[in-house]
Amino acid sequence: MEAPQYVAARIQQALAEDARTHELGIHVDVRGDQLFLRGQVSGTEQRERLGQVAHEAAPDLRMHNEIKVVVVSEPGEDEHLD
Amino acid sequence: MSTLTNVRIAAVGDIHLGEDVRGEYRKRLEGIEERADVLMLAGDLTRHGTLEEGRLVADELRDLPVTTVAVLGNHDYHSDQQDAIAGELRDAGVIVLNDDGVVIECGGTKLGVVGGKGFGGGFAGKCASEFGEREIKDFVAHTRSIAEAWKVALKEMQADRRVVLSHYSPVKETLHGEPLEIYPFLGSYLLAEAVDTVGAELILHGHAHKGSEKGLTPGGIRVRNVALPVLGKAYAVYCLD
Ligand SMILES: [Fe+2]
Ligand SMILES: [Fe+2]
Numbered sequence: 001m002e003a004p005q006y007v008a009a010r011i012q013q014a015l016a017e018d019a020r021t022h023e024l025g026i027h028v029d030v031r032g033d034q035l036f037l038r039g040q041v042s043g044t045e046q047r048e049r050l051g052q053v054a055h056e057a058a059p060d061l062r063m064h065n066e067i068k069v070v071v072v073s074e075p076g077e078d079e080h081l082d
Numbered sequence: 083m084s085t086l087t088n089v090r091i092a093a094v095g096d097i098h099l100g101e102d103v104r105g106e107y108r109k110r111l112e113g114i115e116e117r118a119d120v121l122m123l124a125g126d127l128t129r130h131g132t133l134e135e136g137r138l139v140a141d142e143l144r145d146l147p148v149t150t151v152a153v154l155g156n157h158d159y160h161s162d163q164q165d166a167i168a169g170e171l172r173d174a175g176v177i178v179l180n181d182d183g184v185v186i187e188c189g190g191t192k193l194g195v196v197g198g199k200g201f202g203g204g205f206a207g208k209c210a211s212e213f214g215e216r217e218i219k220d221f222v223a224h225t226r227s228i229a230e231a232w233k234v235a236l237k238e239m240q241a242d243r244r245v246v247l248s249h250y251s252p253v254k255e256t257l258h259g260e261p262l263e264i265y266p267f268l269g270s271y272l273l274a275e276a277v278d279t280v281g282a283e284l285i286l287h288g289h290a291h292k293g294s295e296k297g298l299t300p301g302g303i304r305v306r307n308v309a310l311p312v313l314g315k316a317y318a319v320y321c322l323d
Pocket of ligand 2 (some may be wrong): 126155156157249288289290
């Protein structure tokens with residue numbers, strides 16, 4: 001059986017290199033037959049695509065897509081550099 | 083003698099725009115002229131660096147009411163279309179820096195901006211050096227030549243105030259939150275060293291999505307990681323008082 005660290009590395013590689021995602025900042029954890037995805041993206045579609053690519057890379061694992069969608073808000077307070 | 087007026091800099095990096103969010107970022111830029119004098123984009127404007135995405139970014143940034151300066155990021159290089167993307171941006175009125183500088187008039191103050199994509203290599207004491215295989219030497223030499231170009235551009239620049247715009251980080255403080263193991267791919271101290279040698283008031287960068295906003299160079303120059311996921315808002319505004 002492939003060690004979980006290698007499976008996670010392979011999934012992470014897929015998320016970075018797959019033309020549908022190209023996402024470098026996603027944290028991938030494999031525990032037993034469970035797969036956890038964590039991180040932040042700017043849209044729901046990107047989160048779904050990441051889930052899809054991860055699933056294709058490891059179809060036998062049960063996936064938990066915990067990636068957070070961060071909505072870009074209005075600019076907040078200014079910082080004064082003096 | 084020129085009097086220094088405050089300069090308000092809006093900054094963001096890693097907007098990673100794609101067709102599915104067309105028009106949305108532009109909406110967030112509404113009213114920017116009330117908040118800032120200039121907008122600086124710290125690279126990774128696209129997801130895959132395709133020309134289509136480059137055109138989309140150019141559309142989003144076209145003819146903004148404030149002077150807009152950008153550098154590209156590693157994602158914008160992914161499809162080998164970086165020159166064409168820069169061309170699209172320039173046609174849309176965006177100043178694109180590629181290891182050179184520009185001087186912008188901001189209410190009587192000459193604001194000098196120097197920058198480019200930057201590159202990795204790591205941080206003092208824990209970095210790659212020009213030794214061994216050709217591939218490693220090329221990697222380090224790439225960063226070194228970029229740092230040298232910034233130093234020259236800063237030295238030659240006739241400006242009242244100076245800011246540096248990069249994609250990769252010059253310091254490790256603003257990487258805090260990223261795994262230590264990937265620091266060498268997130269930036270290089272050579273960039274900070276170059277800027278410290280000549281001096282500037284602020285260094286802006288992106289790239290480290292999981293990093294933190296605030297840091298300082300060894301020489302005491304303020305560093306801000308303006309990657310969109312770090313800011314959690316459309317852009318940050320820094321006032322040089
Ligand atoms: Fe990025
Ligand atoms: Fe990047």
